[in-house]
Amino acid sequence: GLKNTHINQDLGPLIHHEMNRCIACYRCVRYYQDYAGGTDLAALGSHDHVYFGRHEDGTLESEFAGNLVEVCPTGVFTDKSLVHDYTRKWDLQSAPSVCTGCGVGCNTIPGERYGRLKRIHNRYHHEVNGYFLCDRGRFGGAWVNSEQRLSCAGAQLTDGRFAPMTHEQAVQRLQELCSADAKLWGIGSPRATLESNWMLQALVGDTHYCPGWGPEGDALQAVVTALTDGGVATATLPEIEAADLVIVVGEDITQSAPRIALALRQSVRNLGLEKAANVGVQHWQDAAVRNIAQNIRSPLIEWVSASTRLADVASETLTLAPPDIARMGFALLAALGDGPVVDGLTGEQASHVARLAELVVSAKRPLIVSGCGSHD
Numbered sequence: 001g002l003k004n005t006h007i008n009q010d011l012g013p014l015i016h017h018e019m020n021r022c023i024a025c026y027r028c029v030r031y032y033q034d035y036a037g038g039t040d041l042a043a044l045g046s047h048d049h050v051y052f053g054r055h056e057d058g059t060l061e062s063e064f065a066g067n068l069v070e071v072c073p074t075g076v077f078t079d080k081s082l083v084h085d086y087t088r089k090w091d092l093q094s095a096p097s098v099c100t101g102c103g104v105g106c107n108t109i110p111g112e113r114y115g116r117l118k119r120i121h122n123r124y125h126h127e128v129n130g131y132f133l134c135d136r137g138r139f140g141g142a143w144v145n146s147e148q149r150l151s152c153a154g155a156q157l158t159d160g161r162f163a164p165m166t167h168e169q170a171v172q173r174l175q176e177l178c179s180a181d182a183k184l185w186g187i188g189s190p191r192a193t194l195e196s197n198w199m200l201q202a203l204v205g206d207t208h209y210c211p212g213w214g215p216e217g218d219a220l221q222a223v224v225t226a227l228t229d230g231g232v233a234t235a236t237l238p239e240i241e242a243a244d245l246v247i248v249v250g251e252d253i254t255q256s257a258p259r260i261a262l263a264l265r266q267s268v269r270n271l272g273l274e275k276a277a278n279v280g281v282q283h284w285q286d287a288a289v290r291n292i293a294q295n296i297r298s299p300l301i302e303w304v305s306a307s308t309r310l311a312d313v314a315s316e317t318l319t320l321a322p323p324d325i326a327r328m329g330f331a332l333l334a335a336l337g338d339g340p341v342v343d344g345l346t347g348e349q350a351s352h353v354a355r356l357a358e359l360v361v362s363a364k365r366p367l368i369v370s371g372c373g374s375h376d
Helices: 027-035 065-071 080-084 135-139 167-179 194-204 216-229 237-241 258-267 270-278 286-293 322-335 347-362
Strands: 015-017 042-044 051-053 077-079 107-113 116-122 154-156 162-164 245-249 300-304 316-319 366-370
Touching: 015 065, 015 080, 027 042, 027 065, 027 258, 027 286, 065 077, 065 116, 065 135, 077 080, 080 116, 116 135, 135 258, 154 167, 167 194, 237 258, 237 366, 245 258, 245 347, 258 366, 270 286, 300 322, 316 347, 322 347
Parallel strands: 245 300, 245 366, 300 316
Antiparallel strands: 015 077, 042 051, 107 116, 154 162
16 A cells, blocks of 8 residues: 655754654654643644644744754654755764853764864763753854854954954964053953953953953852852752752743753652652653643742743743842842841732742752843
């Protein structure tokens, strides 16, 4: 008889779909729905007409959809950029690296061919990214292949042309300008390495150096001070996943550190896992655990200035201006007996703080997540 054949879908600019390779292992939907929290990819149809895709063509909505490329064992989902600029995997020159998309530091394996970056894959690290990357880390490196990217040091001439220099010539020219007491300023970048920024600052001097960030600079300095002098422990991703109470303070985690957002999605399952363990069901029996847990979730509280992608798993969300978020933090400290009473809270905010203080006291592994996203 004729073989069953399927029409492939357009799943956006990142993921290529080849449904005729499918062996119906269900790994894609189990990852996408159960782990990443996606809702727009499912197993459709039944019997020998099962189809893994969307109800209609369209870009996959999850910011972790790229992991389908590694989860799928037969290549139903593949890297579309590699499909369009194809190189056999065994011809790639690969090396261990660290993602620069955010501050999490996920471990990666970039692969190049003929001086062009072809793909980026996940490199397992138990304390950091585990088995998964966000789409920014997986697909966000194509800028290195841009023809507009500067590949060497140089100077912009008065007529607008770019004059290339060697590294030694550029450093020598900077030293000449510095020794000539010229009005020379150095503008660094938070995207550059610490060593590069330090070298630029050493060349031009502390008073003529700008780190290259905007209004978040003061907030970032406060974070550094808290981490170095405040006795604050930085949680690893496994510790984030194990938290039984999470408070997100003024930060859209999905935008600033997506891999942490994926870990927070796992933390809300801990109450259900605990309930399953109480009746003797092991955590690896995923279907049984989910059946026992139903809609039970560990508390995840958001104090944010705008809606976030974690709203679907948050048990409570308060939308406030950044100064009001700070006041809520001080009010929580006061409710825990560690600060002066904060006046001016609404009745709803006061009751929320009182409930949250009880949760903090009873929690075994509470976690606070904050950052510089509010610029406050």
